[in-house]
Amino acid sequence: MNDAKPGPDDLNPQPERLSLREQLGGTPDPLFEITLPTGWVRRDANSAQREELRAAMRDRLMRAHRPDLLARVQPLVDDAFDKMAKESVIAFFTPETGDDDALALPASLVASLRHAPVPGENLDPLIRSLIREAGATPLLGDKRFLRFERETTQKMDDGEFRQTNVVYLTPVPGSDHKRALQLTATIVRPVDAPADDRPFVLMRALFDLCVSTVAWKPAVAATA
The missing domain is CATH 4.10.860 (DNA Excision Repair, Uvrb; Chain A)
Known part of the structure; x- marks a missing residue:
């Protein structure tokens, strides 16, 4: 790693790089499945x-x-x-267009890939920094997933709202901790809504449960 210490602000995913095995037509990273809110x-x-x-x-x-x-x-x-x-x-998750039964929430969920900043190294220094500086903890006690939150106040038109980003990280199988799947849930609420606001608490719990269902399956190897 370089001399700069990784921290929570380094969590923006970097442009995806193909590994040598993918460039040579080898087996790509496995795919993931996740259980989503209704609709x-x-x-x-x-x-x-x-x-x-x-x-x-x-x-x-x-x-x-x-x-x-x-x-x-x-x-x-x-x-x-x-x-x-x-x-x-690489993917985002939303209510199905035209589905009146889909659960409408003031929230979004996106998936991206994290890569080690330096080729050949891994994400372990960043993970340690997130635990130390951002208070990251295992998701629902499952050490395969790391979870932490960031909250900001945003402005839109003439009003303000609170935005909470709940970030989840889990290593990509077979990557030796050099790549990780990052899922980010973004939840908005009025500025006067407290942290224990029931709808907000329920949405956080819902996304925690959804992310806890992530399962991996083999990807199809590239062919000439």
């Missing part, structure tokens, strides 16, 4: 998904006779995807 689905953070969401948003606004909102909504979608690209997000 939520997994979406890939790619251009095809961006266009699908833009089209779905356009159709809904047209049916609602509000085409005037397109100019405001579509840039928000583009900004969200641009941000996910910068943060190496």
